[in-house]
Amino acid sequence: MNLQLPYCFCFFLLLQLPFSTNGQAYKNVSLGSSLTAASGDLPWTSPSGEFAFGFQQVGDAGYLLAIWFYKIPERTIVWSADRNNLVQSGSTVQLTADGQLVLNYQSGTQIWTTPELGGSGAAYGAMLDTGNFVLAGQAGANLWQSFDQPTDTLLPTQNLNPGGELIAPYLEKNYLDGRFKLILQRDGNLVMYTIAYPLTASNAYWSTGTRGSGHQLIFNQSGLMYLVATNGTILEHVFSNQVSLQDFYLRATIDYDGVFRQYVYPKTASGGNMNWTTLPNSIPSNICLGSKTLVGSGVCGFNSYCTIGDDRRPSCSCLPGYTFLNQNDVRKGCKQMFISQDCSHPSQETDSFEIKDMLNTNFQHNDYEVLNSVDEDWCRQSCLSDCYCAVATFMDRQCWKKRGPLSNGVTDPIIIDKALMKVRKGNHTEELPQKKSAKKRDPSALIVTGSVLLGSSIFLIVLSLLGIYVFFTRRNRQKQKLIPQHHVMRDMNLQNFTYNELETATGGFDEELGRGAFGPVYKGVLGGEDKQIIAVKRHHVLDFAQEGLRHMLSFFLFFSMFTSSK
Numbered sequence: 001m002n003l004q005l006p007y008c009f010c011f012f013l014l015l016q017l018p019f020s021t022n023g024q025a026y027k028n029v030s031l032g033s034s035l036t037a038a039s040g041d042l043p044w045t046s047p048s049g050e051f052a053f054g055f056q057q058v059g060d061a062g063y064l065l066a067i068w069f070y071k072i073p074e075r076t077i078v079w080s081a082d083r084n085n086l087v088q089s090g091s092t093v094q095l096t097a098d099g100q101l102v103l104n105y106q107s108g109t110q111i112w113t114t115p116e117l118g119g120s121g122a123a124y125g126a127m128l129d130t131g132n133f134v135l136a137g138q139a140g141a142n143l144w145q146s147f148d149q150p151t152d153t154l155l156p157t158q159n160l161n162p163g164g165e166l167i168a169p170y171l172e173k174n175y176l177d178g179r180f181k182l183i184l185q186r187d188g189n190l191v192m193y194t195i196a197y198p199l200t201a202s203n204a205y206w207s208t209g210t211r212g213s214g215h216q217l218i219f220n221q222s223g224l225m226y227l228v229a230t231n232g233t234i235l236e237h238v239f240s241n242q243v244s245l246q247d248f249y250l251r252a253t254i255d256y257d258g259v260f261r262q263y264v265y266p267k268t269a270s271g272g273n274m275n276w277t278t279l280p281n282s283i284p285s286n287i288c289l290g291s292k293t294l295v296g297s298g299v300c301g302f303n304s305y306c307t308i309g310d311d312r313r314p315s316c317s318c319l320p321g322y323t324f325l326n327q328n329d330v331r332k333g334c335k336q337m338f339i340s341q342d343c344s345h346p347s348q349e350t351d352s353f354e355i356k357d358m359l360n361t362n363f364q365h366n367d368y369e370v371l372n373s374v375d376e377d378w379c380r381q382s383c384l385s386d387c388y389c390a391v392a393t394f395m396d397r398q399c400w401k402k403r404g405p406l407s408n409g410v411t412d413p414i415i416i417d418k419a420l421m422k423v424r425k426g427n428h429t430e431e432l433p434q435k436k437s438a439k440k441r442d443p444s445a446l447i448v449t450g451s452v453l454l455g456s457s458i459f460l461i462v463l464s465l466l467g468i469y470v471f472f473t474r475r476n477r478q479k480q481k482l483i484p485q486h487h488v489m490r491d492m493n494l495q496n497f498t499y500n501e502l503e504t505a506t507g508g509f510d511e512e513l514g515r516g517a518f519g520p521v522y523k524g525v526l527g528g529e530d531k532q533i534i535a536v537k538r539h540h541v542l543d544f545a546q547e548g549l550r551h552m553l554s555f556f557l558f559f560s561m562f563t564s565s566k
């Protein structure tokens with residue numbers, strides 16, 4: 001970001017030259033005039049040289065068509081045409097022959113234009129000393145002005161009309177549309193909102209409460225800013241700082257942190273600090289307390305909390321046990337650095353968690369349970385043993401249990417609640433790598449499972465082949481020998497029985513006597529004259545296969561346990 005300063009500085013020195021020599025630099029912008037990004041074209045400047053209209057480089061990302069304070073080294077853009085679309089070098093802005101201001105890519109594709117002006121269009125354009133770029137008609141009347149399309153800044157004499165809005169930049173040096181806006185609603189209320197992508201208004205954090213009466217926000221030449229009714233009555237003073245515009249540059253900007261501030265910059269070195277300084281009474285005076293969002297994270301990101309510094313600027317910090325998602329964009333919020341409580345055994349895990357006290361802290365609109373007439377220790381224990389509880393706040397014998405992701409976090413002396421943050425004990429940074437290494441072991445487990453499956457399927461194939469072999473050899477044997485009558489065989493103490501005979505003898509394998517290695521043994525009675533009692537052991541190829549498989553699996557499991565423990 002420091003790279004910007006030398007650039008601005010050289011640019012400034014370079015461009016100071018024309019003004020110091022004569023007033024020639026200022027002229028009306030005539031139809032057909034154009035500027036090209038990165039061509040070294042001088043911008044169109046105001047008569048005093050205090051404001052310029054042209055291209056401003058934004059880092060390496062591209063160029064903005066902008067208006068800026070031309071005489072000060074700190075680049076201060078007060079207006080831009082389409083700040084969400086930076087253009088590349090070679091892009092042009094032209095006041096066309098038919099009186100429209102048009103921004104084109106080098107390819108000729110149109111990116112932005114002034115609205116249809118009607119009639120014969122503008123006769124000329126001009127950068128005025130107020131910081132207003134105007135397109136004027138033949139008679140000199142303003143047909144279009146940049147003051148009517150503000151970006152994030154108002155300048156003295158620039159008023160905000162119903163429907164007009166200022167959108168904060170994303171970050172201090174990032175000019176994209178940001179997360180906060182100020183709007184004079186058509187209903188007359190002047191409101192500040194947090195906005196969620198893609199720029200839908202979500203929640204108000206400040207307002208004048210002038211619905212039905214507010215008409216225009218005036219920023220007058222004394223530096224005062226106030227809201228007036230249709231009849232001109234002042235309804236509300238927004239800024240009451242008197243500033244001499246002869247001695248100071250003045251602007252009112254909604255900053256990336258959501259605060260609307262007035263800034264001054266001395267016009268001469270004798271004016272003091274040669275830098276932008278904030279005037280007292282920014283709006284709102286404490287943005288941390290203003291946030292009442294029902295949805296969204298509030299002024300800071302999720303799982304963070306807002307505090308106002310001595311300089312009255314809000315800062316966002318992560319809760320204990322949490323860390324920023326992006327160090328360079330802290331309003332993106334924070335992520336949890338410890339493993340959450342196990343909901344199947346929350347009480348078993350109670351000892352693994354502890355409570356970090358945060359005085360004067362609350363998180364609005366995160367509650368899922370409230371317990372009345374309890375003491376603080378009860379509140380602690382209740383949160384510790386409840387896996388849903390991310391934090392509990394305790395105040396006046398009331399315990400409010402809150403769920404994550406936590407929003408609207410704020411620490412401020414005027415808050416009397418005490419927040420009891422639940423975090424896992426021990427070193428948070430060490431918890432997560434452990435979880436990762438547990439995941440890392442998964443592939444080797446897969447290999448083991450795979451080899452078991454592979455091994456058993458090979459075994460099954462071998463077994464099936466064996467089964468088929470046994471089946472066919474037995475069938476062949478049965479075909480070769482014609483089975484003799486079993487009566488004959490009985491005398492020889494060797495007898496063949498058919499399956500059906502055995503089924504009948506055992507009453508359908510009804511009475512199990514016991515279990516052998518490869519299957520159950522049943523009691524049966526032979527159908528002969530002597531009603532001989534027999535024991536029938538039932539085993540077939542499948543039983544054999546199952547048994548073998550079981551042995552094989554236990555072998556593989558044993559084998560894999562052995563290898564993984566190594």
Ligand SMILES: *[C@@H]1O[C@H](CO)[C@@H](O)[C@H](O)[C@H]1NC(C)=O
Nearest residue numbers: 026027028123124126138140
């Ligand atoms: C700009 O153009 C208008 C209208 O043609 C004219 O009245 C005015 O004097 C011009 N200003 C300058 C500084 O040339």
Ligand SMILES: *[C@@H]1O[C@H](CO)[C@@H](O)[C@H](O)[C@H]1NC(C)=O
Nearest residue numbers: 212213214229230231232233
């Ligand atoms: C001007 O308008 C405001 C709000 O609409 C009203 O309260 C006030 O009485 C009006 N004043 C006059 C002088 O009409």
Ligand SMILES: *[C@@H]1O[C@H](CO)[C@@H](O)[C@H](O)[C@H]1NC(C)=O
Nearest residue numbers: 220221222223224225226234
């Ligand atoms: C600005 O507004 C204040 C309050 O209405 C008024 O006192 C002051 O004279 C105004 N200044 C100018 C230059 O109009």
Ligand SMILES: *[C@@H]1O[C@H](CO)[C@@H](O)[C@H](O)[C@H]1NC(C)=O
Nearest residue numbers: 073074172273274275276277
């Ligand atoms: C001016 O203020 C900005 C922001 O407060 C700061 O970053 C910068 O260093 C200051 N410049 C000088 C010359 O004091």
Ligand SMILES: *[C@@H]1O[C@H](CO)[C@@H](O)[C@H](O)[C@H]1NC(C)=O
Nearest residue numbers: 425426427428429430431433
């Ligand atoms: C946590 O672990 C990290 C790295 O192992 C170490 O740098 C840090 O000091 C530890 N913090 C605490 C509070 O033990």
